[in-house]
Amino acid sequence: MxxxxxxxxxxxxxxxxxxxxxxxxxxxxxxxxxxxxxxxxxxxxxxxxxxxxxxxxxxxxxxxxxxxxxxxxxxxxxxxxxxxxxxxxxxxxxxxxxxxxxxxxxxxxxxxxxxxxxxxxxxxxxxxxxxxxxKMHAFVRFRRLERDDGEDHYVAWFEPDHHIVRANAGFFKRRFANMHWSILTPKGCIHWDGDTMRESPPAERGDAPSSDPAEELWLKYYASIFNPARLKVSAMMSEMPKKYWKNMPEAALIPELVAGAQKRESQMVAAGELTFDERPETLGAIEKAIDRCRKCPIGELANHSVMGEGPQDAALMIVGEQPGDQEDQARRPFVGPAGQLLDVHLQKAGIERSKAYVTNAVKHFKYVQRGKRRIHQSPAAKEIDTCRWWIEAEREIVKPKVVLAMGASAARGILGRTVSISKVRGQPVPLEDGSELWITAHPSYLLRLEGEAQEKQVKLFDADLAAVRERLAELAV
Structure with missing residues (x-):
């Protein structure tokens, strides 16, 4: 050279x-x-x-x-x-x-x-x-500006610490594609009219409206969805620092809602409105709680709860769909045929399973009894959504940088909605806590295929794992 x-x-x-x-x-x-x-x-x-x-x-x-x-x-x-x-x-x-x-x-x-x-x-x-x-994605609040031409235009004020406005314009363009909006900041402004994105010089706080006609309705809604059973003040302050409160209309309600949280929780319990107790704060507490959980029909079957396992500070969380028969007996995730296949492909991709936190979207084995055999059944959407309480609790504690969801049920367990694996695989899906979701097929799907179809899906699966490994390397601290 x-x-x-x-x-x-x-x-x-x-x-x-x-x-x-x-x-x-x-x-x-x-x-x-x-x-x-x-x-x-x-x-x-x-x-x-x-x-x-x-x-x-x-x-x-x-x-x-x-x-x-x-x-x-x-x-x-x-x-x-x-x-x-x-x-x-x-x-x-x-x-x-x-x-x-x-x-x-x-x-x-x-x-x-x-x-x-x-x-x-x-x-x-x-x-x-x-x-x-x-923080910009989470705390930008638009207010409707009444214009003389009758067109609705929404304006938000945000104070970034860094020069991120232009880089995040695409996020807001995709999220609010049908709105006409402006985001004003002291580091420059961006404007979207439904067709064209343009920029303008820095603005001042007074250039943005201080309220809008729909704000009262939003405050009522926010107060109604505030769940006192899930309140953790220290975690809330970490995720929503006070520096952002002055630009968020709902922030004025927070002190009163926090002060009345214990009383409101008691009222909800008495009325039978509280579906879960306060979310556990340790993995050990989660394990004990899911063992007692009977919030969906799967928990009523003759089975065991299967808790996730792995380092509490793992950068990667691998989420499957539900335990199988062997996982139920061993009370450990991914020890059956699908788990053994996963181990092979993780090793091939250069991902150490021992350094990942491995769990399932649904914590109990769903099956139908046929003679002496227990035949696997896919969990229903409502059952997956019920179990989101536990997978979210695990994510709050482990705080992974990357979540790998394997299968449609696992993806729904993280997102709360059904997605097409073929449309979203191979690309990161940003999550509200700043982590990334990557979605791929479940290893059991590969086991059910044969011939060229299996060969094609194995290549896609390996490519997904390689992309996750590369992203973990980029995010490593």
Whole structure:
């Protein structure tokens, strides 16, 4: 391989970013500088409106790489992190990324070093941006603006910590495709008219409406669905920090609802409206609770509850549909033929089952008795929805970064709705807690196939597992 060009002088170069979130611009300039052999110490990166490096001056025009210069080394993990880190508000992010890119040329595996300070800093910035995006998805509240032309237009105010507005425009476009809306922020605004997305300069809080005619109805609805039996104040404050409350109309109700939670819970119990006790806070407590659960007909059968197993802090949660006959007898998930097949394919994909938390959407074995045999039956939608209480409790405790749902029942257990596996497999589905859901077929489905049909589905299954493994590597901290 031809070596990268070595610098012939100690010229100082300044790169003025056109936009604070322009990854493509940074990537092109960084590639050019690395190919010309310009070390990080000779480059200054400045944002729009920034005074830049005090000692940088105007800098020198960037050199042109020679024609025979080799391609730049940049791993998929680095690129995935860099695209997010560029959105951070840290003024040193561009220089940090360039320094790491420079080092990647000599050590392509540097991103695997969890003790490296620059790698850890990049991962920290990526995590901050992902959290900020999650908060934007969760806490943007639109208010209807009454216009003279009679058209409904919805306006929201949000205060992001980082430059995430443009990057998240697609999320709101897909979610509110039929609305005309604007999201105003101090870092720039986005507007959607049903056909075109446009941008405008930063706004002020007073530019957004403070209320709308439908707000009273929303507050009544929010108060009616507030479940005191599921209230955990510390968890709520962690997920919904007070800094966002001023932009959320329902936040004004929270102190009163929290204060009256115990009284309201007692009233609900007396009225028979409370279907479950307070959700268990440990995996051991969940195991004891599901053993006593009789909230659906499956729990009334002559069977055992089957709790999930694996590390409590697992990055990956694997969710099956329900225990089978062997799982019911062993009281462990995925120990029968489907589980043995799963182990083979997990090993093939490079995923260690021992490091994953493995569970099922339904906690008891559903069957019909035929002679001495118990014949498996698929759980009904209502039975899956009833058991969501337990799978959500497991997710709250384990907090996986990636959830792999195997089979339609498992997917419904996570999403609360039925999806087509063929339409959603191979792509992440964002979940409200910031994790990702990946959906694939259940191993038992592969066992029922033969010939070319089985070969085709096995390839798809392996591809799904490989994508999950790659995503776990990208999200590893």
């Amino acid at each position: 031809t070596a990268l060009r070595q610098p012939t002088d100690t010229a100082y170069y300044t790169v003025s970013m056109l936009e604070p979130d322009d990854f493509a611009f940074w990537r092109d300039k960084a590639r050019q500088l690395v190919q010309c052999g310009i070390p990080p110490g000779q480059v200054s990166w400045t944002e729009p409106g920034s005074s830049g490096d005090l000692f940088a001056g105007e800098g020198t025009q960037l050199p042109v790489p020679p024609a025979d210069v080799p391609q730049i080394r940049a791993s998929k993990r680095f690129l995935a992190l860099a695209k997010n880190v560029v959105l951070h508000s840290d003024p040193e992010r561009f220089a940090l990324l360039y320094a790491l890119l420079w080092r990647l040329q000599a050590n392509p595996r540097i991103m695997e070093d969890k003790t490296d300070l620059q790698v850890r800093r990049v991962e920290e910035l990526d995590k901050n941006v992902r959290r900020d995006s999650h």
